Amino acid sequence: MKRLLILCLFTLLINHGFAQIIISGTVIGTNNTPLAGATVMLAGSFDGDITDNEGQFKIATELTGEQTLIVKFIGFNTIETQLTLAQSDIELTYVLKESFNELNAVTINAGAFEAGDKKKAVHLNSIDMITVPGAQGNVVGAMQYLPGTTTNGESGKLFVRGGNSRESQTYIDGSIVPVAYNPSAPNTAVRSKFNPFMFDGTVFSTGGFSAEYGQALSSVLLLETKGIQEQDQLDISILTVGLGLAGTKRWEKTAITASFDHTNLYPYLQIVPQNIDWIKTPIANNAGLNFRHQTKNGLFKVYGSYNDSYFELNRNDLDNNNVSTRYKLRNNNYYLNTSWKGTLGKKWLMKASGSYTNNNDQIGINTDKFKESLVLGHLKTVLSRKFNKQIKLKLGTESLLKSYHQSYLSNDEDLNFKFEDATFAAFAESNIYFSKKLVARVGGRVEYSTHLNKMNLSPRISMAYQTSKNSQVSLAAGTFFQQGKNAHLIYTDQLDYEKANQYMINYQWSKNKRTLRGELYVKNYKDLVKFSEAPFYLPEHYTNNGNGYARGFDLFFRDKKTIRNGDYWVSYSFLDTKRNELNYTTEAIPSYASKHNLSFVYKHWIRKWRSLVGCSFNYSSPRFYNDPNKGEFNSEKMKAYNSLNLNWTFLYRENVIFYASASNVLGYEQEFGYEFASTPNVEGVYEKRIIQPPAPRFFVLGCFITLSKSGDKNQLDQLN
Numbered sequence: 001m002k003r004l005l006i007l008c009l010f011t012l013l014i015n016h017g018f019a020q021i022i023i024s025g026t027v028i029g030t031n032n033t034p035l036a037g038a039t040v041m042l043a044g045s046f047d048g049d050i051t052d053n054e055g056q057f058k059i060a061t062e063l064t065g066e067q068t069l070i071v072k073f074i075g076f077n078t079i080e081t082q083l084t085l086a087q088s089d090i091e092l093t094y095v096l097k098e099s100f101n102e103l104n105a106v107t108i109n110a111g112a113f114e115a116g117d118k119k120k121a122v123h124l125n126s127i128d129m130i131t132v133p134g135a136q137g138n139v140v141g142a143m144q145y146l147p148g149t150t151t152n153g154e155s156g157k158l159f160v161r162g163g164n165s166r167e168s169q170t171y172i173d174g175s176i177v178p179v180a181y182n183p184s185a186p187n188t189a190v191r192s193k194f195n196p197f198m199f200d201g202t203v204f205s206t207g208g209f210s211a212e213y214g215q216a217l218s219s220v221l222l223l224e225t226k227g228i229q230e231q232d233q234l235d236i237s238i239l240t241v242g243l244g245l246a247g248t249k250r251w252e253k254t255a256i257t258a259s260f261d262h263t264n265l266y267p268y269l270q271i272v273p274q275n276i277d278w279i280k281t282p283i284a285n286n287a288g289l290n291f292r293h294q295t296k297n298g299l300f301k302v303y304g305s306y307n308d309s310y311f312e313l314n315r316n317d318l319d320n321n322n323v324s325t326r327y328k329l330r331n332n333n334y335y336l337n338t339s340w341k342g343t344l345g346k347k348w349l350m351k352a353s354g355s356y357t358n359n360n361d362q363i364g365i366n367t368d369k370f371k372e373s374l375v376l377g378h379l380k381t382v383l384s385r386k387f388n389k390q391i392k393l394k395l396g397t398e399s400l401l402k403s404y405h406q407s408y409l410s411n412d413e414d415l416n417f418k419f420e421d422a423t424f425a426a427f428a429e430s431n432i433y434f435s436k437k438l439v440a441r442v443g444g445r446v447e448y449s450t451h452l453n454k455m456n457l458s459p460r461i462s463m464a465y466q467t468s469k470n471s472q473v474s475l476a477a478g479t480f481f482q483q484g485k486n487a488h489l490i491y492t493d494q495l496d497y498e499k500a501n502q503y504m505i506n507y508q509w510s511k512n513k514r515t516l517r518g519e520l521y522v523k524n525y526k527d528l529v530k531f532s533e534a535p536f537y538l539p540e541h542y543t544n545n546g547n548g549y550a551r552g553f554d555l556f557f558r559d560k561k562t563i564r565n566g567d568y569w570v571s572y573s574f575l576d577t578k579r580n581e582l583n584y585t586t587e588a589i590p591s592y593a594s595k596h597n598l599s600f601v602y603k604h605w606i607r608k609w610r611s612l613v614g615c616s617f618n619y620s621s622p623r624f625y626n627d628p629n630k631g632e633f634n635s636e637k638m639k640a641y642n643s644l645n646l647n648w649t650f651l652y653r654e655n656v657i658f659y660a661s662a663s664n665v666l667g668y669e670q671e672f673g674y675e676f677a678s679t680p681n682v683e684g685v686y687e688k689r690i691i692q693p694p695a696p697r698f699f700v701l702g703c704f705i706t707l708s709k710s711g712d713k714n715q716l717d718q719l720n
Helices: 002-012 139-143 266-271
Strands: 021-029 039-042 048-050 056-061 065-072 079-085 090-096 112-115 168-172 175-177 199-205 219-225 233-239 242-250 254-264 277-294 298-317 323-344 348-365 368-386 391-409 414-433 438-449 454-468 471-482 498-511 514-531 542-559 566-580 596-606 611-620 641-653 656-663 674-676 688-690 698-708
Touching: 021 039, 021 079, 039 056, 048 056, 065 090, 079 090, 139 199, 139 219, 175 323, 175 348, 175 368, 266 277, 277 323, 514 566
Parallel strands: 021 090, 168 219
Antiparallel strands: 021 056, 039 048, 039 065, 065 079, 112 199, 168 175, 199 219, 233 242, 233 698, 242 254, 254 277, 277 298, 298 323, 323 348, 348 368, 368 391, 391 414, 414 438, 438 454, 454 471, 471 498, 498 514, 514 542, 542 566, 566 596, 596 611, 611 641, 641 656, 656 698, 674 688
């Protein structure tokens, strides 16, 4: 295996000099509108391209003689053309006609934003996911510039429509990712664990999602890894916060990508002062291996990653007269994901996926040691079939096997807790096309947990009606279930599933590269976990007596037409929510929810300067926090969140890019509430400490170099 990897990396540096024929052209609809995202491929090969926003494609091939060129786009009839490839280049134009039996005229999209998906109603493409200023190359960070989300600067995780971060689940190639974030120091923002360069498609659903996905009360983030790349490639990243290397070797039907990223904040922290007393600054190493193979009837993928990180710092103990406490954390994470997607027989499509996660956290507080480990295996199979032009059926099964362990060691005691659970689920869903303008999706999901010894049933329905050529209305309703936190289930098996009923209506208009979208929603929570006065390790400490609600509306507008070479979008969310859960003494607005959330993103290509410049602004109205020195629960307000962010990408050469990014450039003083002592002092006052980011601003400088056979490949579409 070592020899194979060395051979792969060595081969990446070899420049093959075969002559190539260029096939280029444009794909448009019958109304002369460019079709972005159409697939253009030479049959029997991996030579192909995806059309850009102008409907244009370009294929470089070494094939000669009689070849078949295939043009595909979901919702349109496929075109196959016979070409004779000789020495000269070829330029073509294709006009695709709409077909009935796909989601071309009307698409069920209530609650969903899609990127990299080959549908007509695409709002953000895969480039957008990682070119948002302020997101810092973090896919989850980019999602926080979409409606329905609330920025929590002290967390960095996804908080969607009044739900906490645990209510949002992440999937890669159909398999769940139980640990989607890197660890961080207390009350500092985390980052997504996975490199955004590996993803080709993204779907972010803020509610009303398919019955295929369970164990999420608020949202799902669905990520698709890349397929087989067109040629060998070596990417080198040099940043102020670390180094990165990724190499791809491609054969006829197989490709392997190996990557390694090293993050070391020590040089950066010597330049930019921090309000954290670091003993050992954060260091992280991430290694990944991605294998793709074209089988006879489909595509087989394997992705494996290893993450190791460590940091150590001093914190003042509010419960011990602010005496300095030594806090350290080491995290090891192993993740393996496999999937196969293809045809099964002549009538069925099949998606099979599986994943394995082994995550370990070791936390030291002075001489006390706390360990937490999670091992989870996930298997899923999905079958789909079109019975005719009006009915499409999807059904599947999945299982999750989980083992969770906690241990605490101090001078006085040694505690160990562990629980295991097996969750089995089955789901079925059918798309019914009543006409070209009306489609419905009806389905349901059933789950059983061995630890809880309980079963749930989740009915879900969605509908969409095309109100005009450029607009449609979508409806969605459903019931969603989720188990309690592992840190609660380890002490009791008497809890029930937490539950949320969701209802939403969506309107969307899209024309001439402009999109307007609005959505109203209502979400009612039941059986939320609450705490009692009993000690935390006793089962009677936990009940399902909590409840809550969330309701509001989201607005989104994007314009890629008005400003030449410019692209901007604006999103706004209104949220009205209250809960009575955990240790709440009464129903209250949760501390992670903002009533008003506004974001603006603008990107502009300056051809003369060979530069892509961007700016973004994010505003969240003041959130609430609980001050135990006050009489009313969760009644105190934080400052509003404001952040103006800038970035600049300079294409020095076709394969060399320089990059600069700055977050919160105006230095707005952010405030994320306060920490309080667990007991009052001699004067009866709970000591407190403000929660703020480590520094007012964050800067990144970088150089990105790409070595490829053609010499014109770069990472311009993958920079934040």
